[in-house]
Amino acid sequence: MRQALSFGDKVIEIVKKIPYGKVTTYGTVAALAGLPRGARLVGGILHFDIDEAPWHRVVNRHGFISTKCLEHPQALQKALLQQEGIAVSKDFMIDLQKYGWFG
DNA sequence: CGAATGACCAAGC
DNA sequence: GGCTTGGCCATTC
Numbered sequence: 001m002r003q004a005l006s007f008g009d010k011v012i013e014i015v016k017k018i019p020y021g022k023v024t025t026y027g028t029v030a031a032l033a034g035l036p037r038g039a040r041l042v043g044g045i046l047h048f049d050i051d052e053a054p055w056h057r058v059v060n061r062h063g064f065i066s067t068k069c070l071e072h073p074q075a076l077q078k079a080l081l082q083q084e085g086i087a088v089s090k091d092f093m094i095d096l097q098k099y100g101w102f103g
Numbered sequence: 104c105g106a107a108t109g110a111c112c113a114a115g116c
Numbered sequence: 117g118g119c120t121t122g123g124c125c126a127t128t129c
Contacts (some may be wrong), residue, residue, distance in 0.1 A: 007126055025111090030129080037112085114120105
């Protein structure tokens with residue numbers, strides 16, 4: 001359960017702020033949340049507060065979908081991203097140079 | 104309260 | 117040049 005003003009809430013807020021049709025990385029979200037080295041936490045937070053944010057707009061540093069949650073498979077993320085007009089390769093790779101968002 | 108966890112990143116071999 | 121290891125640090129049980 002999200003405690004007010006927790007790091008998790010910040011992560012959620014930032015992920016929610018990602019513009020439509022854009023994606024960002026865990027490291028970027030962590031940095032915006034106040035922890036440049038908390039990339040791992042971002043993944044963990046999204047795992048705990050899974051349906052609280054558009055996690056499909058968040059990928060790892062390589063622009064690759066690192067999701068492991070069975071409830072949110074890579075195939076689903078790919079579909080969601082494509083719905084927003086984001087090109088996702090068959091290997092779940094995204095062009096951060098084109099769709100990357102850094103706030 | 105203490106120990107374990109995690110959807111990452113960067114450096115090292 | 118690709119794979120392995122260690123370190124980050126809040127959240128959770």
